[in-house]
Amino acid sequence: MTGPEISAPVTLAEIIAVLDAAYPPALAESWDSVGLVCGDPGETVSxxxxxxxxxxxxxxxxxxxxxxxxxAHHPLLLRGVDTVGAHTPKGALVHKLIRAQCALFTAHTNADSADPGVSDALAGALGLTALRPIAPKPQAPVDKWAVLVPTASADAVRQAMFAAGAGQIETYDQCSWSVPGTGQFRPLDGANPALGQVGELETVAEERIELLAPRGLREQVLAALRAAHPYEVPAFDALEVAELASALGLGRVGELPAPMTLAEFTAHVGRALPATEWGVRAAGDPDRVIRTVAVCGGSGDSYLGAVTRLGVDAYVTADLRHHPADEHLRAGGPALVDVAHWASEQPWCAQARDILRAAFGDRITVAVAQTRTDPWTVAHH
Structure with missing residues (x-):
């Protein structure tokens, strides 16, 4: 008779791997600071x-x-510091965390651009569907390879290129396409042909193999092709594929389940997000009908032009300023709904919680902070 199964402890490194898969650090903006701030990846976390x-x-x-x-979503050490001494506000927090054996990890603009990410959580809180980015990031750059190879050697070349990293498309690998044909060539003086004779025209049954490979693996794929190909001088094309838009990127555009006026939509946003002294305010005709909505968690006034070009009915974001908002409306842009910065990003916490719960189940407990960190504490209307 066996006893109850004991779950293996979870290390900080395992949690970081899950977070990095959900919110890849490569998606972070160049000015950002994301990842582990303090803590030992080898320590266990419950x-x-x-x-x-x-x-x-x-x-x-x-x-x-x-x-x-x-x-945390926002970095503690976003801008450079030359000390984390306990006599400084940020240093005091680092010391307090280390003394309590509590690590600190940040997912900031990488979580903003992830799919799903911060703006997906905001859009979900508002009930939007059919989501796509305001500013999509391009898909990872790839090359398309087309290799001409004798039929008898086609599989060996194909397998060598697969081993070098070619032929993977999302969740599929060993992807290729081929078509038979006839190749011809005439070896010249100085050639050392694998087939045929110098000075004589040769025809060979060949296959044209086509497959994709990440552009960053170009040298490895080429080396594998040359090593496996029987010809002294292989014939091939390597073409850069156009960088198409992906589902990754900042902001989201979606649709409401049913149209409502701007006044009704503003009230809906207020009910959907956590309450703050900042509240929710809108700019535009209160009777304007809202069907399509763009959202951007955090400060999103840099996308006023983009949402205008997208033709949405309303744009929900935070930290909107007087002059840009006024000029936007004068130019005929969508209605604006301005919310507190913290409130626009707080729904992300539940998204990150659910990702960890799905990965580790009851091996760890994961909770959303109840402390309201919106800095505004007093309002008078």
Whole structure:
């Protein structure tokens, strides 16, 4: 008779691997700082807290809950510092976390551009469907290879290129296409032909093999092709494929289940997001009918032109300023709905929580921080 199965402990490194898969660091903007801020990847983690901001209150909440990992959206050390001494505000938090054996990890603009990411969580809170990015990132650059090879050697060349990393399309590998044909060539003086004789025209039954490969593997794929091909001088094409838009990128555009006026939609946004002193305010005709909506978690006024070109009815984001908003409306852009920065990104915490729960089940506990980190505390209307 066997006893109950004991779950293996989860290391910080395992959690980071899951987070990096969901929010790839390569998606982060060049100016950003993401990843592990403090903590030992080899240590075990049984409790995680997720929040938007690594403020003193959230750090205290994590430590009070016994968490060994705090995941934040906003970086603690975004701009360069020359000290994390405990006499500085940020250094004091780093020291407090280390003393409590609580790691700090950040997923910022990589979580903004991921699929799903921060704006997907905001769009989901508002009930939007048929989502696509406002500013899509291009798909990973690839080359298309077309290789002419004698039929008898076609599979060997194909397998060698597969081994070098070619032939994978999303969740499929060993992808290729081929067609038979007839090749011809005449070896000249100095040639050392695998087939035929110098000075004589040769015809050979060949296959044209086509497959895709990441552009970053170009040298490896070429080396594999040359090593496996029987000809002294293989014939091939290597073409750069156009970089098409992907599902990754900042912001999202979606559709409401049913149209509503701007006044009704503004109230809907207020009910959907956590309450703040900032509240929810809209700019535009209150009776304007809203069907398609663009959203961008965090500060999104840099996309005012983009959402105008997309022709949406309303744009939901944070930190909108007087003059850009006024000029946007004068130019005939969509209605604007301005929410608190923290409120626009807070739905992401539940998304990250669910990713970790799906990966680790009951091996760890994962909670969303209850501390409100919106800095505005007083409002008067």
């Amino acid at each position: 409790s995680v807290l997720i929040g938007v901001d690594p403020t003193a209150g959230v750090v205290d909440e994590a430590i009070g809950a016994g968490a060994q990992l705090l995941i």
